[in-house]
Amino acid sequence: MQVSPPASILGTQAAHQGHSVLYTRTGRLLEEMDVAHKDGSLTKLRGQLVKTKLLIQRIAAWLDTAIPSPQS
DSSP states (O other): OOOOHHHHHHHHHHHHTTOOEEEEEHHHHHHHHHHHHHHTOHHHHHHHHHHOSEEEEEOHHHHHHHSOOOOO
């Protein structure tokens, strides 16, 4: 996954300071949450996410597919 330079720097600094960092695509996280909801493991996934100190999401690609373009 390509991460923007400011996000990468922030994540790297946080990791060097001992914080947990998760880089993910928004679409992938939403898919994981949907699957976890369906299979009953959403509480476990939430617990894992709560332990993450810094969550860096890539939303650009998700926005391209999630939001329909206006019709001309």
